[in-house]
Amino acid sequence: MAGKSSGVGSYVQQYADQIKFGVIIVSTVPVLCVYPFIQKYFEKGVMIGAVKG
Incomplete structure (x- = not known):
């Protein structure tokens, strides 16, 4: 019986990992889809915050 229960535990752990990765x-x-559209604002902010010496 002990071997069978450890097999079930391993299956449950695999299932939990798959859900986590999903x-x-x-x-x-969504972040990867939105980023290209707001990238120009990040670029402007970097240019404004740059120290020119």
């Missing part, structure tokens, strides 16, 4: 990808995609 959540990471789903939460990253």
Whole structure:
């Protein structure tokens, strides 16, 4: 019985890892889609904050 329960635990751990990785990808995609459109504002901010010497 002990061998069987450890197999189930391993399956549950794999399932949990897959869900974790899926959540990471789903939460990253919107940022990657929006970034190109707001990149010019980041660039302006960097130029304004640059110290010219």
